[in-house]
Amino acid sequence: MAFFMSVGEKDSRAHFMWVKASEGFPGYTSDTQDNTHFRETGAIAVGKLVVDGLRELNSPLMQHLT
Numbered sequence: 001m002a003f004f005m006s007v008g009e010k011d012s013r014a015h016f017m018w019v020k021a022s023e024g025f026p027g028y029t030s031d032t033q034d035n036t037h038f039r040e041t042g043a044i045a046v047g048k049l050v051v052d053g054l055r056e057l058n059s060p061l062m063q064h065l066t
Helices: 004-005 009-015 040-056 060-064
Strands: 016-019 032-038
Touching: 004 009, 004 040, 009 016, 009 040, 032 040, 040 060
Parallel strands: none
Antiparallel strands: 016 032
């Protein structure tokens, strides 16, 4: 939440599936404001947060990441 709050409400939309029907995303046949599912940029941002958290915890899972 801290990440998305730091980005701001308007700019955080680029991370989620706020799409226009004309963009052609399967399953999104009308203009949609979906704050649940990520676009690629959102998935990457959240993935980085997870890796940073694992690194902070010195988690043994880090040995499986390159």
